[in-house]
Amino acid sequence: MIEERKSSITFSDDAIRRFLLRRLAAREQSAFEQTLMADDDLESRVRLAEVALADDYARGLLTGNEERQFRESFLVTDERKQMLGVSETLNRRFRSSVESASLIQNVKTIFDFRQPVWRYAFAALILLLVFSTVWRKIKEQIVVGPITPKRVVVPKPSATQSPIVAHHPTTSPIPNHVEESTSPPDHQIATPAVVLDGNNSVGNPFELKLRDGNIDSLRAQIVLGENHSTSYRVELWDSKGESLFTINAVAARDGKVIFDIPSRNLSAGEYLIRLKAVEGFTSEETQSYYFRITR
Amino acid sequence: MLPARKLNELRQDDFDRLLAWLDSNRERAAIRYEQIRWRLIAILASRGCADAEELADETIDRVSRRVADIQATYVGDPAIYFLGVMNNVHHEYLKRPPLPRLVEHREDVEVTERLHHCLEICLSKLAPHAREIIEQYYAEDKRAKINLRKRIAAKLGVTNSNLRLRALRIRAKLQQCIQQCVEVSEARP
Incomplete structure (x- = not known):
């Protein structure tokens, strides 16, 4: 009182x-x-x-x-x-x-955001976020810096001189380009290829020598003449007149028909490849190509 | 305050003389009489007297009987004279052998109901802001005491201590109202 x-x-x-x-x-x-x-x-x-x-x-x-x-x-x-x-x-x-x-x-009093204590809390929170972001960036640079290569700063091209003048003195002779021949890498198991064209007739078969080993297929490449069809039926025959292999439709590309022939059971001897041009479902033209396998 | 001793227990001429001695205005004299009685009771109670009201009335009786003798010669506040007489009455009281006290039945349902009824009547008579102060003041508990007082004080634009004083003054008025109400309802058959 x-x-x-x-x-x-x-x-x-x-x-x-x-x-x-x-x-x-x-x-x-x-x-x-x-x-x-x-x-x-x-x-x-x-x-x-x-x-x-x-x-x-x-x-x-x-x-x-x-x-x-x-x-x-x-x-x-x-x-x-x-x-x-x-x-x-x-x-x-x-x-x-x-x-x-x-x-x-x-409860209202506690959560009254107009109270100074809440202002301080929010300010502290914002500061904390800023500091944590900055700290994260710094830490990232410390960790990533040594790993990433330094960026090489390329000087900007100058407009005062032409590239030729700037980099190649006009007085010196142009250096000769020397190209060293490099041998293609050896394949352990290379797919043998049979390259045929209109010259490979009965009297002039393409000869292919197969080494002993597990060769599963031969790559056949037939060079077509002019006015060739877009699609061909392929048949492989042996010298005894037995059909060994058939492909119903092979597309011709760039004047060539390329397909693989299973060669595991092909013995030494002469073989015939017959190409039948396919237009729709009708065979219109037949061409024969010969090759010989030796061991 | 409970009513003073009934007039028929005092001699009417003594009582009239007493009032005239206290104040020439009869209404003011009656107020003065009630004040003196209340103060005597408060003092006797603070002395640990279990029969404070009884001794206060005994004191007033004695003074009333003496007024005729002292009225012409006494100088000063009459209230101080009452205090002197009360000291004698209390001294005599302390010499008496203690009387066995009656067991009190505090939880009298009828009294409680009457109190509740009177409280409602008196609360309804309070001004809205006064009622709000009383409500808030009694709603507080130990934990919320400080916060609640601060809130009410801020709302009313007063200090905490002023608020307490206001609440107590309203509460005192409420007490007075309830007391009168209880007396009236007790007097009814």
Whole structure:
């Protein structure tokens, strides 16, 4: 309670409470009684202190000792007992009804983003994000830097001189281009090829020497003459007149017909390849090519 | 405050003289009388007197009987004279052998119901802002006490201590209203 008036300034709120709880020293008690009898303001303060004390008791805000003194020394009049009854009733009536509202209000207060604490929190968060991004970049450079090759900065071409003048002195002779012949890489198992054209007739067969080994197929390449068809039927015959292999349609590309012949069962001897031009489903023209296999 | 001793227990002329001594205006005198009685009770209670109201009335009786003698010569605040008489009454009381006290039945259903009824009536008589202060003031608990008071104080634009004073003043008025209401309802058959 506030000590508002001059006349009761000598007695603090604490002294008033001690008076009500019978805890004043004898001299202080006597002075208090004298003042109380003559001072209207002190009476008002004592009345309010009575209410406050009853409220505090009803709310359980008093210490154990104060509670005992309250029961023994304060609750001695009917008026005060009734006062406590009102305090308890008011507490029961309002606390439960506003408890939930108070909880909501507390939550609102906590999450009130206008509060300075939230501003600091957001500022800290932003700083943290900035620092973490910078730190990540630096760390990335530390880790990746030694691994990645340094970029060579190519000087920009100058417009003042032509490329020829800039890079090749006009006085010096043009260097001769020397090309070293390189041998093609050896294949462990190369596919033998039979290259045939119109010259490979019965008397002039293409000769192919096969080495011993597992050769699964021969690559046949037949060079066609002018006015050739777009698609051909291929037949392979041996010298005994037996058909060994047939492909129904092989497309001609760039004047050539290329196909593979299974060679595992081909023995040394002469063979005939017959090409029949296919136009739709009708064979119109037949050409024969001969080759010989030796071992 | 509970009513002072009924007039028929005092001699009417003594009582009238007492009031005239307290104040020439009868209404103001009655207020003064009630003030002095309340203060006597408060002092006796703070001395640990279990029969404070009874001793206060005994004191008033004695003063009333003496007013005729002292009225012309006494100088100063009459209230101080009451205090002197009360000291004697209390001193005598302390010499008496203690009387067995009656067991009190605090949880009287009828009394509680009457109190609730009167509380509702008196709350409805409060101004809206006064009722809000009382509601908020009693809604607080130990944990939320400081925060809640700060919120209410900020809302009303007053300091915490001013808010407490306001709440207590409203509460005191409420107490007065409830007391009167209870007395009236008790007086009904």
